[in-house]
Amino acid sequence: MSHEGRLLRAAVLAAVALGLIAPIAAGLWQTGRAAFGVLPALGRDAVSLGPWQDLAGLPGFATSLRLTLVTGLGATLLSLLLATGFCAAVHARMTRIAGARMLTPFLAIPHAAMAVGLAFVLAPSGWIARMIAPLAGWERPPDIAIVNDGWGLALMVGLMVKEVPFLLLVILSALSQIPVARHMAAGRALGYGRGIVWIKIIMPQVWPLIRLPVWVVLAYALSVVDMAIILGPSNPPTLAVALTRWFFDPDPLMILPASAGAILQAGIVAGGVALLLMLEAAGRRLGRWWLRRGGRGLSAEPGLWAASAAVMVLMAAGALAMVSLAVWSLAWRWSFPQILPQSWSLKPWTGAQGGWMRALGNTALLAGATAGLSLALAIAWLEGEDRARRARAPWAEALIYLPLLIPQIGFLYGLNVGFLRIGLPSGIWAVIWAQTLFVFPYVMIALSDPWRALDARMIRAAAALGAGPGRRLWTVKLPVLLRPILTAAAIGVAVSVAQYLPTLFMGAGRVATLTTEAVTLSSGSDRRVTGVYATLQAGLPFAAYLAAFLIPALVHRNRRALAGGGA
């Protein structure tokens, strides 16, 4: 049995290493070569530091760098703070299932779609301004930089609207593994304020469980492209946007400094993670001293309520943004200062430009294939761990997260070149595979905890009744874990739908998905068509979440403990 476990583990590990990790390394290698001046296609063969000097000399480089650091670190730390505060304030009143249900739309809608909606809601000519306009007597929108502001505040708000719900979900899921109520009762009995119990007792237990997801949020916030184009400043933009522009500059030689920038971008993410580790170490020392001081601090309550209020405001803005997209998709003329469209039309949905059917088909196909593939791989990995009876080594954990921590722009260009060189065609298969790189980690994250939390007595009972490992997997584990498996699949669908750069690079632009079309169209001026695509973009993952909720309820309708939720 243990031999078989080792075989399964080795097979899964080989699949992950060869299929997921090796290509990233190859991509980084190609980009790295270009960063040091080697690009034979353009007749550059000599290693040099020229691209780095060019990079540093590009106008606005220092500002771009500063913007990236401020928005990326700022959005991550603020999101973490707000999500923690919100959980502390409302946890007792919110179950994990209710929370997940409320958060689902925010998780399902892709960043680009949310950004388009938020830009409309927040802009000086946007929805909020239009609601104020009659009161303030504005005939023309005020000339204030609310979106695309020079400090990147709008971008930070946009990132927080997406990341706070993600962190909330992660924290809620971590809390389900900790006896919060008992610790809270004990802490309160010792005279600690509720907020202080959270900070001193609960959070130190939660942190190790959410550390990796926070890193992922940080890596994402530091290297986001689509949202930064729509909400961020433009003159200069953040580093990731500047890089994308340089990669697609009319002068092909700009690929060299762009590659140097891509490597720098990877370095920034590594630096950001290192910073979090340092903060963690410092927090551990300070925290111990602070714990031993024994202050009861009843005064943390106002902070918690402020955090909750901020979260509610963010969620309201996000909800308005989603509604505004749906309204735009049904509008014909809608100009300032009208709160609702002057005229309505179904043309954006039915017109010739609504070639969304094929994009929807491609997106659904890709989402199904990548989520299915990732799920199979994840189940094989977890089952391999079970059979070998070994916990996951830290390096294996890191391996899973690697694709999420390395900025996409850092290796996708190189990956594409490498792919072409081995003679593989770009197209739907290349896209499926490239998307799986990013879908698998999320599926793995979503499935790992419920899998480990499975009641071991059931497995032992099955084994005692003579069921072999295969039968235990198929007839006990998978049915019992149906809900988390489907939830993981739904998360996979959402991640797949949102992928932009991998689809663009690996599909040679030929694989049109809802996201590639929406991003292309958001470079145009028709919010109505963008509204159609963004609505569909949010709708598909939402349907997947809905299915993940309904199917187990249906299948397990006569099994109360399974149908109601549980894991």
Next chain:
Amino acid sequence: MIRLFALALSLFATPALADWQQTLDAARGQTVYWSAWGGDARTNAFISWVGERTEALYGVRVEQVKLSDTAEAVTRVISEKAAGRDEGGSVDLIWINGPNFLAMKAQGLLHGPFVADLPNARYLDLGPGSPVSVDFTVPVEGMESPWRLARFVFTYDSARVDAPPRRMADFVDWAAAHPGRFTHPGPSNFMGATFLKQALIELAPDASVLQDPVNDAAFDAATAPLWDWYDALRPNLWRGGRTFPENESVQQQLLNDGEVDIAMSFDPASAAAVIADGLLPESVRVFVPEGGSIGNVSFVAIPYNAANAEGAEVVANFLLDPATQAHMQNIEVLGAFSVLDPSRLDAEASAAFDALPTAPALPDLAELGPTLLEPHASWMTRLTDEWARRYVE
């Protein structure tokens, strides 16, 4: 009958036509992947119409690869060259602009010359000084085929603006009187760069130097008045000139939202077309500075490694068909001006152009004034670099 047969035979004996028949045969059944900017729904609809027609007529399917920036296609061809994929490439046809054309031509990434072999090239004025023979002052040499005419124009909302600026120099006073009501796309965008070039041509002490490759002395002398003008203009731009719309479409949206009063376009008919599409108020009109405005021609080019080069040539030829050009110029379809030489059209084709419908926001050719030549491409690079050096903080 025999005479007809003989005529047909003599026609096929002409090498060009015989070659074209070979091209048509090879093209049948091919699917042409046409990389074109996808931000304009009307252009997208026109391209899909082209595909329907070429499939019916020649058995050539067209798939538009929608780009958010033309350079994506260039980068893709470079990646393929980097990987040694010298045939069977993924890009068959590119809607290309001057700087990208120059880059691809200089790197040897283009297929051709092929334009003179297209049967419909007989409707073009391919003389050395003709607008369809040079792209950014660089000779085209048959490496790209024209398909639509672009003229730089401003659009403004006549309900909010009584008198738009008459010359580029007047923009300073206009903006001072209406602070925050005007902007331009960032010069890293093609349209933003064209705005600067339009001003440069008017403000430069001697505009003729712009037709030669740039050098330091000429650049300093020619651009000094431009920077004075821009320094005076910038504080009164939208958002104080600290941020700029991504491209002309985003600026058009700002015009629709009422955040600015003036926008710009490379297509004199776009305002009328966009009004009909419900994306701009009906009061929007077009104006051109007194001295005329920059005009250039949009081209399509075929990469050197295109998998379906024959099909791409068939599509390029179809785009030059007088019937296609008249359909394209129809305001209800695309409204882009034709690139054909009117004096080379027969009576039937001319009548098709004369019968096209009109619209209040559609300027006629007289209102558009003279066409100014694009400066040499090296000026644009230098200009946008210098702008970035001065104004990117």
